[in-house]
Amino acid sequence: MxxxxxxxxxxxxxxxxxxxxxxxxxxxxxxxxxxxxxxxxxTRSFKVRGALNAVAELAGRGVEHVIAQSSGNHAQAIAYAAGRFGLRATVVLPDTAPDLKVAAARALGAQVVIVPPALREDACLALADRLGAAVIRSDDAAVxxxxxxxxxxxxxxxxxxxxxxxxxxxxxxxxxxxxxxxxxxxxxxxxxxxxxxxxxxxxxxxxxxxxxxxxxxxxxxxxxxxxxxxxxxxxxxxxxxxxxxxxxxxxxxxxxxxxxxxxxxxxxxxxxxxxxxxxxxxxxxxxxxxxxxxxxxxxxxxx
The missing domain is CATH 3.40.50.1100 (Rossmann fold)
Structure with a gap:
């Protein structure tokens, strides 16, 4: 590793x-x-630092669509970073996420998918496969x-x-x-x-x-x-x-x-x-x- x-x-x-x-x-x-x-x-969170670095690297490799699962702040950061680099963004949030964070991710241009908390990871991976999107985990090396x-x-x-x-x-x-x-x-x-x-x-x-x-x-x-x-x-x-x-x-x-x-x-x-x-x-x-x-x-x- x-x-x-x-x-x-x-x-x-x-x-x-x-x-x-x-x-x-x-x-x-x-x-x-x-x-x-x-x-x-x-986006009022440190998460934008890791998201910008990861999205910038992916954009440089020609990736056009990114996806992430999050409790809220990582989702907003991915949406913000994708917007800065001209990529599409999809984010998977739990149905317990604060409305403020859900609304903010949408306002930043992300497609938002809501699922029960225990299904966040599986839903994200399934959508990534279907959409051809690159997954950005919140502990990826670039993040x-x-x-x-x-x-x-x-x-x-x-x-x-x-x-x-x-x-x-x-x-x-x-x-x-x-x-x-x-x-x-x-x-x-x-x-x-x-x-x-x-x-x-x-x-x-x-x-x-x-x-x-x-x-x-x-x-x-x-x-x-x-x-x-x-x-x-x-x-x-x-x-x-x-x-x-x-x-x-x-x-x-x-x-x-x-x-x-x-x-x-x-x-x-x-x-x-x-x-x-x-x-x-x-x-x-x-x-x-x-x-x-x-x-x-x-x-x-x-x-």
Whole structure:
């Protein structure tokens, strides 16, 4: 299995630079916490980074139609990227997806197919075969490399924020594509920690066991963090995570809700529950985190 490298991340960052915002670090007053607000990106989610890189590569190979399955934000990102490069896009969403995300994918020009949550993957593959479309998984190598641009930015920005140490990056975990890319790109000495809801902690269970473990879909769909409900880490993502990630921690539903409200009321940042888990993790676990600055990636604001 070929893994993503720092060179792949660098190439992806250069490729997508014209289309994405280089998000800043926003200090939380009185804390050693810094927020990286990816909710400010086009489509209001970090997902646009990986989607743009993957679609650009496919467009360069002559692909005309792309398809993806998603809980919502990846679908919007694929639709946006396809529009930028003149490709058709079809996205498969669960019938539990927020109306806001479904409407946004359609508004961006994608054909939207709605199915029960457990049928997302099978429906996507069947449609890809019928339509002759290229599947873009949310942990494809090109997607991981695009997401890694966040880690590359943080590896330059984070150590300059304090002298106590190179710092820690907290990363939300769904199927692991973002965590993989950030971990590959993070600079020397930077600690990278994945964060999941307690109700969808298949990734932490896998990390502790040293092998991929799947949770029932009915279990992971209990969390309010609708973007983190994947029942198992992606196969490619897992290979990166087990090599490069330092730890995986979890937060409760109450902690997620409180963090989202904190980000809105104190910083004016609208965070969906999936994007607020890292801020929740800082307040729940800050005493156990390594010394030095902590960066929490706020992954999305589609709420």
């Amino acid at each position: 070929t893994l993503v490298t720092a060179a792949d991340v660098g190439a992806a960052a250069e490729r997508i630079a014209p289309y994405v915002l280089r998000t800043p670090l926003v200090r939380v007053p009185g804390e050693r916490l810094w927020i990286k607000p990816e909710n400010r990106q086009p 991981i490399a695009g997401h890694g641009s966040i880690g590359a930015e943080l590896s330059r920005d984070l150590p300059a924020r304090a002298a106590e140490g190179p710092g820690t990056i907290l990363v939300p975990v769904c199927n692991g594509g973002l965590l993989s890319g950030v971990a590959v790109a993070a600079g020397p000495g930077i600690t990278v920690i994945g964060v999941e809801p307690e109700l969808a902690a298949d990734g932490q269970a896998s990390f502790r066991a040293g092998r991929r473990l799947a949770w029932p879909v009915a279990d992971t769909y209990r969390t309010i963090a609708d973007g983190l409900r994947a029942p198992v880490l992606g196969e490619l993502a897992w290979e990166h995570i087990r090599r490069h990630v330092d730890d995986m921690i979890t937060v409760s539903e109450e902690q997620i809700a409180a963090a989202a409200e904190f980000l809105r009321s104190k910083l004016g940042e609208h965070a969906e529950p999936s994007g607020a888990v890292t801020t929740a993790a800082y307040f729940a676990h800050h005493e156990a985190l390594p010394e030095g600055p902590v960066a929490a990636i706020l992954t999305g604001g589609n709420v």
